[in-house]
Amino acid sequence: MKKLINSPADLVTESIAGLGAAFSDLIKVHFDPNFIIRADAPVRDKTAIISGGGSGHEPMHGGFVGRGMLDAACPGAVFSSPTPDQMLEATKAVDGGKGVLYIVKNYTGDILNFEMAADLARSEGIEVEAVMIDDDVAVKDSLYTAGRRGVGTTVLAEKICGAATEAGTSLSDVAELCRKVNASGRSMGMALTSCTVPHAGKPTFELPEDEMEIGVGIHGEPGRERTKLKTADEITKILLDPVLEDLPFKSGDQTLLFVNGMGGTPLLELFVVYRKAHRILTEKGIGVARSLVGPYMTSLEMAGTSITVLKLDDQLTRFWDAPVLTPAFRWGI
Amino acid sequence: MLTASQILRWIEQYAKLISEQKDYLTQLDADIGDADHGANLDRGFQAVLTKKDELAGKDIGTIFKTVAMTLISKVGGASGPLYGTFFLQASVAAAHKDKLSEADFYEILEKGLAGITSRGKAKVGDKTMVDAFQPAVAAFKRNLDEGADFEKSLSDAIDAAERGMLSTIPLIARKGRASYLGERSAGHQDPGATSSVLLLKAARTAFS
Numbered sequence: 180m181k182k183l184i185n186s187p188a189d190l191v192t193e194s195i196a197g198l199g200a201a202f203s204d205l206i207k208v209h210f211d212p213n214f215i216i217r218a219d220a221p222v223r224d225k226t227a228i229i230s231g232g233g234s235g236h237e238p239m240h241g242g243f244v245g246r247g248m249l250d251a252a253c254p255g256a257v258f259s260s261p262t263p264d265q266m267l268e269a270t271k272a273v274d275g276g277k278g279v280l281y282i283v284k285n286y287t288g289d290i291l292n293f294e295m296a297a298d299l300a301r302s303e304g305i306e307v308e309a310v311m312i313d314d315d316v317a318v319k320d321s322l323y324t325a326g327r328r329g330v331g332t333t334v335l336a337e338k339i340c341g342a343a344t345e346a347g348t349s350l351s352d353v354a355e356l357c358r359k360v361n362a363s364g365r366s367m368g369m370a371l372t373s374c375t376v377p378h379a380g381k382p383t384f385e386l387p388e389d390e391m392e393i394g395v396g397i398h399g400e401p402g403r404e405r406t407k408l409k410t411a412d413e414i415t416k417i418l419l420d421p422v423l424e425d426l427p428f429k430s431g432d433q434t435l436l437f438v439n440g441m442g443g444t445p446l447l448e449l450f451v452v453y454r455k456a457h458r459i460l461t462e463k464g465i466g467v468a469r470s471l472v473g474p475y476m477t478s479l480e481m482a483g484t485s486i487t488v489l490k491l492d493d494q495l496t497r498f499w500d501a502p503v504l505t506p507a508f509r510w511g512i
Numbered sequence: 513m514l515t516a517s518q519i520l521r522w523i524e525q526y527a528k529l530i531s532e533q534k535d536y537l538t539q540l541d542a543d544i545g546d547a548d549h550g551a552n553l554d555r556g557f558q559a560v561l562t563k564k565d566e567l568a569g570k571d572i573g574t575i576f577k578t579v580a581m582t583l584i585s586k587v588g589g590a591s592g593p594l595y596g597t598f599f600l601q602a603s604v605a606a607a608h609k610d611k612l613s614e615a616d617f618y619e620i621l622e623k624g625l626a627g628i629t630s631r632g633k634a635k636v637g638d639k640t641m642v643d644a645f646q647p648a649v650a651a652f653k654r655n656l657d658e659g660a661d662f663e664k665s666l667s668d669a670i671d672a673a674e675r676g677m678l679s680t681i682p683l684i685a686r687k688g689r690a691s692y693l694g695e696r697s698a699g700h701q702d703p704g705a706t707s708s709v710l711l712l713k714a715a716r717t718a719f720s
Binding site: 317 | 587692
């Protein structure tokens with residue numbers, strides 16, 4: 180294992196310390212328990228939004244804390260959910276009197292820990308709602324499984340809901356908006372390489388030079404299917420077809436197209452994927468009104484990409500365009 | 513009868529087993545999950561061990577409660593809330609007790625298991641820790657009803673847990689992160705069922 184770390188045990192703490200030092204005008208970092216809050220928290224009379232999850236997905240979620248997006252983020256150990264004590268302390272630090280929305284990706288650990296945190300926060304008199312993101316079409320949705328994973332739509336939901344709370348949206352309305360974003364977004368990902376969890380010290384799986392994993396999540400876990408490597412255009416189609424069929428997206432729809440990098444794939448290649456995805460959507464008469472391209476929800480150093488398509492309406496477009504000032508997203512300010 | 517110091521030895525012994533087996537548990541998890549089960553549990557139980565001195569002389573409910581709160585705050589993942597809930601329910605069953613009878617110990621296992629199933633909503637056959645835990649608790653109960661001694665009850669419970677653990681190998685996961693793999697999760701032993709067996713084995717070592 181070759182990594183720029185001092186020790187696996189100190190990695191997350193040292194990284195968020197660096198994030199806090201680099202963006203001290205936007206965020207404040209709290210240690211033990213670890214959480215990141217916007218510098219002006221709590222914002223009085225604004226609904227607050229907290230997200231969190233395992234580390235290793237940077238800039239998600241710590242890089243999305245700031246005006247117009249998250250009020251707090253709780254980073255867990257690498258690929259492990261944060262714990263309820265972090266979430267509870269973050270909740271108390273950002274509650275501005277209008278309640279707190281938890282945006283939770285659908286992973287068993289995240290769900291269980293956020294559930295416990297919500298119980299604890301409510302017992303202290305803070306109003307909390309939790310909305311689950313489960314947009315990964317690679318996972319068969321079934322009553323008998325943990326359900327679809329939360330992937331790319333999470334980033335879009337955090338931006339859109341953050342803008343809504345700046346505009347004075349109540350807790351119950353922003354929760355409803357978040358469910359609407361989740362219902363309107365679909366994603367699928369693939370990996371060219373595995374990644375190495377620092378504690379484990381070796382790659383989570385072995386992937387031969389000429390093979391790829393289709394339908395991976397964001398934790399270096401194997402996907403649904405391993406196939407021979409194909410061209411960027413072929414891979415784009417393999418990812419995009421099930422995404423478009425699932426909602427389904429139709430001719431005349433307006434969309435946001437998000438091509439995400441898994442951490443080890445350069446922008447040079449991501450734009451090749453974007454070009455093909457844009458072409459496929461256009462051929463089907465689906466409009467691409469907004470775009471996002473880059474490594475925003477990563478899986479350590481894994482090479483690969485995921486494609487998210489979000490169906491837009493006027494409300495979602497307005498909140499997407501609204502000003503945001505965070506380490507990772509800055510526009511309209 | 514089990515004393516509070518034996519219960520404390522159980523926890524210490526489990527921490528030792530987890531530490532010894534953490535790479536194995538993490539490897540099982542890497543095959544079908546996200547390669548953190550051993551490291552997470554080890555981090556939690558090492559934190560529990562730092563509280564060993566303050567727990568000496570405390571009642572059994574307090575010991576379990578401290579273990580629960582430490583795991584909930586230190587482990588993360590799914591195993592933190594699940595093992596945390598086990599010990600939290602055990603602490604309710606053992607509240608203010610300095611000694612546990614065989615029936616009390618059964619109640620701890622039974623309440624702890626009920627906590628795990630209500631938090632995780634898993635059933636036998638879902639390829640989770642419940643596959644090891646549930647038959648173990650049932651085997652302990654059978655022995656208790658037949659008036660068997662504690663050693664035999666625990667020994668049968670461990671055998672049942674190991675059979676349950678091995679039964680997870682061909683199963684397709686229906687809960688937890690392994691369920692994302694669909695049929696590809698078959699052919700691998702569940703890491704949570706494996707760490708559950710260690711919990712009972714630690715009890716045998718600590719109580720004998």
